[in-house]
Amino acid sequence: MVPLYRSMMSKPKFVVWPQVVLFGDSITQFSFQVNGWGAEIANKLARKCDVVNRGLSGYNSRWAKMILPRLIDCQNSAADSNKIAAVTVFFGANDSSLEDINPQQHVPLQEYSENMKEITSLLTSAGVSADRVIFITPPPLHEPAWEKECILKGSPLNRHNSVAGQYAQACVQAAGQCGADVLDLWTLMQKDGQDYSVYLSDGLHLSDKGNQFLAQHLWGLLESRVAALPFILPYWGDIDTKSPESSLLCDQ
Template sequence: MNARPVFVLFGSSIVQYSFSNGGWGATLADIYARKADIVLRGYIGWNSRRALQVIDKVFPKDSAVQPSLVIVYLGGNDSIAPHPSGLGPHVPIEEYIDNMRKIAEHLKSLSDKTRVIFLSCPPLNEELLKKSTSTALSEIVRTNETCRLYSEACISVSKEMDIKVVDLWNAVQRRDDWATACFTDGLHLSEEGSNIVVEEILTILKEADWDPCLHWKAMPTEFAEDSPYDLVSSSGQYTYNPSEWIYHRKLSWE
């Protein structure tokens, strides 16, 4: 039996929160439950500068097992306006581009079979975000316009480095009620917003010319053979193999 593929989700809070309350990471873990391990490496508040500092620790080149897929989200915190003190997560867009380029280079060097998908900055609901921000924090200036600029920068780097990218800024806004439906607090993704991320990722995995294909329907199901220990039919004459059952899902993913 071949080693079970590993998919790693790496980035800031949109990654860290992706396993909570219908998040996109949790949905991927369900879809790939018998096909691949979904590993969470999310770090709330991080920017591309901090991620680059630890990239070789999170993804060591000498690891015995390298991921089959790495999905990266960074940029939302980079896009926050600079604080007068010089502290905080802001990273100038030119440096952000360079950091993402270096992150892509490192991930692509892990193995010939390691694939990479970048997620660009989604839009945000500025009014809702202002209401939900803690008063314990200094004013955090985030705008939809800067999200667009950093999203476009991420897409540009992805094309330059020949890696796949999800244009979240535009994908989310294809839904008419995106500003109210896609966020929990104006910034972090609701279940509806997360479903958009999953749909975009699965589209890439289905269409990518990768060998092996990493789309869930193309991957073997682990321990899928029939067994006398499966659930017994009402007639008592045979068993039902449940390894491919997906009836429990709210959405039928393609």
Template structure:
């Protein structure tokens, strides 16, 4: 008999804002993992610089039908690169219509392998601080190809895809831009600072709570273990606290 326990999984899928989600500044993924200790595994599948056009080819290679039963949630967090100006940055830019279609295709793929639409969370790209990101581009001798006007348009379309597909949506753009201090939520004008990461975690928390409400805490707390006969506490069918 195989008595191995498995933990439900939360997949974080996206670009550099996801790849950096366990870093000191962009720590929203780490905050989520800490919050779900002994309940869920939080898996980072972020790819710096990637856009929705590329990610739709990556997704089937990291999530398949054999994973579906263990998936508690999947976040799709794309748009920061797609919304680059097409003339100034054609390699990362994805036209708005294609961006919507690519997001839709990814949602449909996840559903086709058995992941319910309620477990799919689209996150809109954050606002862009053009001055701060422009300085970063100068340091790297790259053209400044981002604008907050374009980013807002992609964020709105991301939210619309969520409505059309019936998935969850965390509208990070909308939540940030209504704050007078939204620029402080970015560490370089594009990526999340600790403040921005905490905001995203706060927005995700109630959604994740609902999706993991039936997930039990794995193994009893140490002071609940029968120290005279630990096997009874640790090898029984009931492993929750």
């Protein structure tokens, strides 16, 4: 016997959640940890959007450019474009490693800039327009704390804050050239000479306060891009209890 709701209506449409994709290195990969910035964004977008973590610890922009077509179909502009509301692109902390000490992760400044622009082009080819892309610059580096981490691993200090600043500036410039938005963490965290070390857990990665700082400022850029997204599936109090299928199986 065919269930009553099947006889009353056509097969309901599959529910597709829009996505915000977080693409970056370890600072993105760790963003879903307790008090992480990605988790905070995901909480704000519950029932409206999936926040997808595509953070790859240790990666630089050179490797990111290569791997992006395996994460988003850059050959089929119709595949993901309608469901991707925004993409954050957060590289530079590894690219800015000192070449003579950490050549494995280092990417020259000019190449880094070109890679960031090419990542935007790849996203555009997948139907994700530049106005849905948000670059995030590397945060400042607290050299005394990071040097301790390096020494524990048998290495001298392999990054400098001034060099991270050069990559942050290149990121801002690349975003402007691409028509993408940008969150300049390096500048914001040091604004007015504040003690930016409180935003970092080990001199490089974010502390709880740093995660909160990033989530707050990123939300300011994301909110306009997701404001029009509807609440997915009815609020429980709006479901017709006498005929729930009329509420739950109708197309939104």
